[in-house]
Amino acid sequence: MAAIAQSIALLLFLSLAYLSHGGITSRFMRKLEASVDMPAEAFPPPSGHNAPEQVHITQGDRNGRGVIISWVTPLSPKPNVVRYWAADSDEDHDHTVRSRITTYKYYNYTSGFIHHATISDLEYDTKYFYEIGSGDAKRRFFFTTPPMVGPDVPYTFGIIGDLGQTYDSNQTFEHYYSNSKGQAVLFVGDLSYADNHPFHDNRKWDTWGRFVEKSTAYQPWIWTAGNHEMDFAPELGENTPFKPFTHRYHVPYKSAQSSSPLWYSIKRASAYIIVLSSYSAYGTYTPQYQWLKNEFTKVKREETPWLIVMLHSPWYNSYDYHYMEGESMRVMFEPWFVENKVDLVLSGHVHAYERSERVSNVRYNITNRLSTPIRDINAPMYVTIGDGGNIEGLANQFTEPQPNYSAFREASFGHALLEIKNRTHAYYTWHRNHDNEPVAADSLWIYNRYWYPEDESSQ
Ligand SMILES: *[C@@H]1O[C@H](CO)[C@@H](O)[C@H](O)[C@H]1NC(C)=O
Ligand SMILES: *[C@@H]1O[C@H](CO)[C@@H](O)[C@H](O)[C@H]1NC(C)=O
Ligand SMILES: *[C@@H]1O[C@H](CO)[C@@H](O)[C@H](O)[C@H]1NC(C)=O
Ligand SMILES: *[C@@H]1O[C@H](CO)[C@@H](O)[C@H](O)[C@H]1NC(C)=O
Numbered sequence: 091m092a093a094i095a096q097s098i099a100l101l102l103f104l105s106l107a108y109l110s111h112g113g114i115t116s117r118f119m120r121k122l123e124a125s126v127d128m129p130a131e132a133f134p135p136p137s138g139h140n141a142p143e144q145v146h147i148t149q150g151d152r153n154g155r156g157v158i159i160s161w162v163t164p165l166s167p168k169p170n171v172v173r174y175w176a177a178d179s180d181e182d183h184d185h186t187v188r189s190r191i192t193t194y195k196y197y198n199y200t201s202g203f204i205h206h207a208t209i210s211d212l213e214y215d216t217k218y219f220y221e222i223g224s225g226d227a228k229r230r231f232f233f234t235t236p237p238m239v240g241p242d243v244p245y246t247f248g249i250i251g252d253l254g255q256t257y258d259s260n261q262t263f264e265h266y267y268s269n270s271k272g273q274a275v276l277f278v279g280d281l282s283y284a285d286n287h288p289f290h291d292n293r294k295w296d297t298w299g300r301f302v303e304k305s306t307a308y309q310p311w312i313w314t315a316g317n318h319e320m321d322f323a324p325e326l327g328e329n330t331p332f333k334p335f336t337h338r339y340h341v342p343y344k345s346a347q348s349s350s351p352l353w354y355s356i357k358r359a360s361a362y363i364i365v366l367s368s369y370s371a372y373g374t375y376t377p378q379y380q381w382l383k384n385e386f387t388k389v390k391r392e393e394t395p396w397l398i399v400m401l402h403s404p405w406y407n408s409y410d411y412h413y414m415e416g417e418s419m420r421v422m423f424e425p426w427f428v429e430n431k432v433d434l435v436l437s438g439h440v441h442a443y444e445r446s447e448r449v450s451n452v453r454y455n456i457t458n459r460l461s462t463p464i465r466d467i468n469a470p471m472y473v474t475i476g477d478g479g480n481i482e483g484l485a486n487q488f489t490e491p492q493p494n495y496s497a498f499r500e501a502s503f504g505h506a507l508l509e510i511k512n513r514t515h516a517y518y519t520w521h522r523n524h525d526n527e528p529v530a531a532d533s534l535w536i537y538n539r540y541w542y543p544e545d546e547s548s549q
């Protein structure tokens with residue numbers, strides 16, 4: 091199998107970017123191979139009896155002083171305790187917290203014991219060790235809490251979407267992992283792609299959890315639900331959407347006064363992050379609509395200058411894939427995004443990369459597919475980054491000519507980094523898997539819409 095990975099040779103001719111009607115369509119070409127999942131044996135369970143596995147952490151409260159630690163024990167529910175202590179204090183000054191345990195069945199699959207333990211009231215900007223399991227199965231990890239929420243706090247987010255568990259996924263993941271800058275990951279949905287296998291083989295959820303553990307156990311991944319999280323399969327008697335996902339991945343939605351884990355918000359450093367669900371009702375009067383309407387009133391740009399929204403299905407997308415799928419949600423919510431000067435909207439779903447100009451009010455001719463967006467200084471920049479490298483392969487057909495809302499697009503796998511410097515400036519880079527990590531195939535300074543609403547495209 092490793093030979094396959096190596097044979098995913100990249101056929102490159104120079105990134106002969108050329109200008110069309112709109113922005114840049116990068117002509118960087120990669121040879122297409124069938125996307126193949128890595129074998130389960132590549133990610134064996136850790137050694138030791140009933141050893142905790144699939145360890146992952148996420149923010150556990152509103153402001154970043156809480157962490158949810160999650161893991162799976164395959165054979166029995168105990169031990170169900172996390173021991174943790176500040177790295178600069180004595181290990182004897184430890185604390186313990188008990189997990190809440192859940193299990194679920196999916197068709198003929200029965201999950202292990204899924205643990206979620208919430209630690210709260212940690213110090214800001216502090217490294218902690220934590221330990222789970224016992225005896226020969228004891229495992230130790232660490233994380234660093236974010237700095238106190240404030241307007242000029244620098245912070246760097248990784249951005250990854252539609253990851254899956256193929257050899258391409260491994261490249262994306264390892265590429266992000268090799269860069270020490272990322273402090274937390276904004277994950278825009280579609281995790282394991284278990285549902286692409288017969289009977290939604292939920293063992294793929296387990297292998298995915300083990301695959302990403304070396305990052306997710308050490309830094310929070312902020313989760314968004316995508317279509318591959320739905321696992322809605324009436325033909326298998328599985329009628330509860332999002333069942334595996336919501337059992338396995340907990341998020342702090344209650345502290346955001348949300349009624350569902352599928353939409354919520356957090357504050358982290360200088361960012362206010364709103365997560366929406368493209369696959370839950372959002373029409374007028376729905377819970378998500380009412381929550382979001384109220385949510386914007388809570389954002390104080392004096393406190394958190396950077397307003398970032400994550401949602402799976404993109405609103406501005408010039409690929410032939412999932413064309414206009416995000417349109418009804420755009421029509422519902424775009425006015426709020428513009429009025430509230432959202433800085434950045436991150437999406438996945440389309441398995442390629444695209445970055446927009448600041449535009450709003452796109453109008454489509456649905457017969458000829460031409461569109462006319464309006465340049466809008468108050469509008470978000472839209473990034474589509476569903477290019478994690480999953481089993482469904484690359485989206486490599488563009489709509490032509492390139493619409494003028496599209497600033498840059500390229501059909502390659504990769505990930506991005508958002509380096510927030512202060513209340514006005516953030517440096518954004520996109521890294522294609524083919525290059526070494528320090529190389530940025532697309533990069534720009536992003537200016538904050540509230541504090542410094544200059545036009546980036548004129549730079
Ligand atoms: C579920 O059933 C399918 C079809 O019979 C089988 O291939 C698969 O191995 C079973 N999975 C489990 C977890 O038993
Ligand atoms: C994933 O990538 C890493 C780093 O390149 C490599 O060491 C590892 O063997 C890869 N895993 C698989 C299953 O190919
Ligand atoms: C939409 O496109 C069709 C087909 O090209 C064209 O006939 C029609 O006039 C266009 N409509 C508008 C409002 O531009
Ligand atoms: C795209 O073209 C339309 C129509 O010519 C124009 O109104 C709009 O401002 C342009 N948008 C951008 C981002 O250049």
Ligand SMILES: *[C@@H]1O[C@H](CO)[C@@H](O)[C@H](O)[C@H]1NC(C)=O
Pocket residue numbers: 511512513514515
């Ligand atoms: C914010 O960061 C940018 C980029 O590093 C820098 O040029 C600018 O001077 C900073 N602004 C302030 C007020 O420090």
Ligand SMILES: [Fe+2]
Pocket residue numbers: 252280316317318402438439440
């Ligand atoms: Fe998707």
